[in-house]
Amino acid sequence: MTREVSEEEIAPVRRLGETAVRAGCDYLHIRVLKTGRIAYLLPWRVGGVQLSVGAGDGYFKDTWIYDVEQSDAGWRAALGWDGQGEPEGWYRHVQSGRRRPEGDPAREFIRQ
DSSP, X not given: OBOOOOHHXXXXXXXXXXXXXXXXXXXXXXXXXXXXXXXXXXXXXXXXXXXXXXXXXXXXXXXXXXXXXXXXXXXXXXXXXXXXXOOSSOSEETTTTEEOGGGOGGGOEEOX
């Protein structure tokens, strides 16, 4: 589940993350989830973001891609997702090959 995250909450965190990446950091944002796993938000292509989850050992168990059109949803997930189930708004789940055009779960398909 993802809690409501306002643009006022996202804006300063986004600026900080973008500054960190320009300075050489790999991650836009890192947060420990209630589950104990760690959520990492990374840049993806031009303007998109990648939300990956792992145990903090350098390996990602799950990765969701938010293309530029879903970038805000990626930031909302990075800040507000509780780590249960899946975050909202992604267009591609890397490990399963599932795709959700425009982040819409009703349009989900598996790319072979």
